[in-house]
Amino acid sequence: MPELVVQLTRAGFLLLLWLFVLTALRVVRSDLYAASGLRVNVPSFRRGKERKKPRGSKTPRQLVVTHGALAGTRIALDGRPILIGRADDSTLVLDDDYASTRHARLSLRGDEWYVEDLGSTNGTYLDRAKVTAPLRVPLGVPIRIGKTVIELRP
Amino acid sequence: MSQPGAGSRAAQYATNPPREMPKRSGTELALLAFAAFIVTSAFVLVQANQEQELSWDVVWYGLAYLAIFAVAHLAVRRWAPYADPLILPCVALLNGIGLVMIYRIDMAQAERAISLSQEVTENAPRQVLFTVLALALFLAVLIVVPDHRTLTRYAYTFGLVGIVALALPALLPSSLSEVNGAKVWLKLPGFSIQPGEFAKILLMIFFASFLVAKRDLFMAAGKRVLGVELPRARDLGPILIAAVACLGILVFEKDLGTALLFFGIVLVMLYVATERIIWVVVGLGLFLGGALIAYQLFTHVQQRVANWIDPLATYDDPGGGYQIAQGLFGLGTGGVFGTGLGAGRPETVPEANTDFITAALGEELGFVGLAALLMIYLLLAMRGMRGALAVRDTFGKLLGGGLSFTIIMQVFVIVGGVTKLIPMTGITTPFLSYGGSSLLANYILVALLLRISDAARRPQPAAKPRPQAQAPLAEAHTVMVQRPQPAEGGRTE
Numbered sequence: 191m192p193e194l195v196v197q198l199t200r201a202g203f204l205l206l207l208w209l210f211v212l213t214a215l216r217v218v219r220s221d222l223y224a225a226s227g228l229r230v231n232v233p234s235f236r237r238g239k240e241r242k243k244p245r246g247s248k249t250p251r252q253l254v255v256t257h258g259a260l261a262g263t264r265i266a267l268d269g270r271p272i273l274i275g276r277a278d279d280s281t282l283v284l285d286d287d288y289a290s291t292r293h294a295r296l297s298l299r300g301d302e303w304y305v306e307d308l309g310s311t312n313g314t315y316l317d318r319a320k321v322t323a324p325l326r327v328p329l330g331v332p333i334r335i336g337k338t339v340i341e342l343r344p
Numbered sequence: 345m346s347q348p349g350a351g352s353r354a355a356q357y358a359t360n361p362p363r364e365m366p367k368r369s370g371t372e373l374a375l376l377a378f379a380a381f382i383v384t385s386a387f388v389l390v391q392a393n394q395e396q397e398l399s400w401d402v403v404w405y406g407l408a409y410l411a412i413f414a415v416a417h418l419a420v421r422r423w424a425p426y427a428d429p430l431i432l433p434c435v436a437l438l439n440g441i442g443l444v445m446i447y448r449i450d451m452a453q454a455e456r457a458i459s460l461s462q463e464v465t466e467n468a469p470r471q472v473l474f475t476v477l478a479l480a481l482f483l484a485v486l487i488v489v490p491d492h493r494t495l496t497r498y499a500y501t502f503g504l505v506g507i508v509a510l511a512l513p514a515l516l517p518s519s520l521s522e523v524n525g526a527k528v529w530l531k532l533p534g535f536s537i538q539p540g541e542f543a544k545i546l547l548m549i550f551f552a553s554f555l556v557a558k559r560d561l562f563m564a565a566g567k568r569v570l571g572v573e574l575p576r577a578r579d580l581g582p583i584l585i586a587a588v589a590c591l592g593i594l595v596f597e598k599d600l601g602t603a604l605l606f607f608g609i610v611l612v613m614l615y616v617a618t619e620r621i622i623w624v625v626v627g628l629g630l631f632l633g634g635a636l637i638a639y640q641l642f643t644h645v646q647q648r649v650a651n652w653i654d655p656l657a658t659y660d661d662p663g664g665g666y667q668i669a670q671g672l673f674g675l676g677t678g679g680v681f682g683t684g685l686g687a688g689r690p691e692t693v694p695e696a697n698t699d700f701i702t703a704a705l706g707e708e709l710g711f712v713g714l715a716a717l718l719m720i721y722l723l724l725a726m727r728g729m730r731g732a733l734a735v736r737d738t739f740g741k742l743l744g745g746g747l748s749f750t751i752i753m754q755v756f757v758i759v760g761g762v763t764k765l766i767p768m769t770g771i772t773t774p775f776l777s778y779g780g781s782s783l784l785a786n787y788i789l790v791a792l793l794l795r796i797s798d799a800a801r802r803p804q805p806a807a808k809p810r811p812q813a814q815a816p817l818a819e820a821h822t823v824m825v826q827r828p829q830p831a832e833g834g835r836t837e
Contacts, residue, residue, distance in 0.1 A: 200684035
């Protein structure tokens with residue numbers, strides 16, 4: 191083989207090897223995002239498929255208080271986390287002896303809302319399950335905090 | 345809140361941790377195809393650089409490789425759908441590069457043998473056969489072990505079989521078990537195996553299960569000396585037994601590498617199980633003591649150390665530094681970018697296709713290529729560890745951690761030996777080097793890793809008994825004992 195071709199293939203093969211390593215690392219990276227709840231950034235060969243899924247119709251747009259002293263209150267969801275509790279700086283201020291000062295938080299991860307309990311005394315319930323770690327909140331499922339019940343609506 | 349159907353709906357969102365890992369078998373397939381492409385181009389390069397016309401060998405090896413791993417991929421899809429998508433492609437690439445290198449060294453040795461009019465032994469077709477066998481075993485493990493936790497039931501059996509397999513070569517007469525001074529073989533008519541390679545995995549399963557059952561024993565605090573909690577003397581039993589067993593391997597089987605590997609595995613699993621650094625300190629102390637004793641007593645250990653300190657000084661002695669020196673010359677010839685596949689002379693190193701395959705690869709791919717291969721090993725072990733971290737049962741965590749560590753430990757011991765970082769100990773480079781037992785055992789190891797990562801990433805079964813059990817409590821509304829002052833009316837902001 192001509193010397194030039196030898197040199198080129200030599201470098202090309204090393205490049206291929208490292209390309210494999212980098213592709214593998216990309217997969218590792220996208221997995222890290224998947225684990226942290228952010229939008230999955232799948233390597234390029236699948237991205238086309240991901241994009242096509244229509245997402246708009248099912249995302250929650252507002253939070254509605256259905257029971258309790260604040261029944262009927264609506265809060266528009268703009269992506270910022272929602273603090274719920276008796277503290278004055280909460281997004282939803284509860285005047286309820288059964289709620290703690292900082293009771294619960296709703297936050298957006300990827301395009302799902304999660305509820306987490308901030309160490310409240312009486313607990314937060316998602317439907318019938320006690321919230322001990324962040325739980326995904328589907329549309330229309332009641333979250334109970336003391337005497338107040340809230341849910342997400344489109 | 346108490347409407348019917350809430351129970352079935354509860355399963356929907358009761359996923360905690362809220363991770364829905366994508367299956368990613370498409371990623372695995374794409375990476376496998378990439379690996380196949382790299383291996384085929386490596387093969388073509390070797391042939392071209394050896395000034396051969398492209399023979400039909402390329403097609404035969406390339407197709408065999410593709411078919412083998414396509415089957416493996418389909419099996420993983422079928423029996424471990426959530427398994428990690430990186431493990432199999434990494435293994436496939438390492439194995440393929442190893443095959444190419446073995447084939448390349450075959451060619452060089454054939455040339456030399458023809459010029460000396462000797463018999464030619466072809467290793468590459470045998471290695472392909474071993475790969476097929478190993479993949480069959482891999483599939484068998486995936487199918488037979490649908491859940492890694494079932495392994496704990498046979499832990500003591502595995503432990504016993506492992507000990508017997510480990511001790512067998514030492515007990516048999518040398519004619520049945522000795523090759524090149526290491527008594528680790530089991531020579532059967534037609535072929536020979538290294539039972540130690542399999543014993544490694546069996547003993548790891550036993551040890552993981554043993555540690556899960558007896559973990560408290562190792563956690564029990566002993567006396568505090570100088571602010572360090574020493575373990576109680578009677579709890580030192582298992583680690584002492586391990587040390588003695590490793591010394592036994594050293595004495596009776598003259599196999600430094602296996603002894604080192606076993607001790608390392610025991611130490612790491614103990615540390616992973618207890619999170620107490622004192623065990624590592626105790627283990628390293630025992631290791632240093634054992635190493636000193638071995639150095640005093642055994643001439644072959646002294647020789648290895650002498651070869652390590654200055655391979656050129658013992659260059660001409662029988663069993664001297666010739667091999668290491670040649671390996672270093674090879675690495676030096678390769679330099680940063682290597683001579684190019686098929687353009688070097690890796691056959692000048694003795695045992696170039698087994699122990700010294702990293703020297704051969706370092707010569708032809710250079711530092712850059714060898715570093716890429718080491719990165720792939722790192723990725724492999726990292727993904728294994730990740731599976732171990734994420735899996736929900738302690739046994740899986742310990743076994744996964746141990747298995748992943750084994751890969752890295754083997755690579756460290758052999759690459760460290762070849763590059764003269766530590767004394768050279770004969771041990772196989774996982775997946776790369778020629779050798780049936782090692783390949784078979786390492787494929788079993790990978791099957792177990794895939795099984796564990798599958799369990800780790802699989803979403804938890806929908807039917808969780810917990811919500812049902814808690815239902816009465818959760819259903820109960822908060823009951824007011826005393827009426828508080830009338831609410832002032834809440835605010836929203």
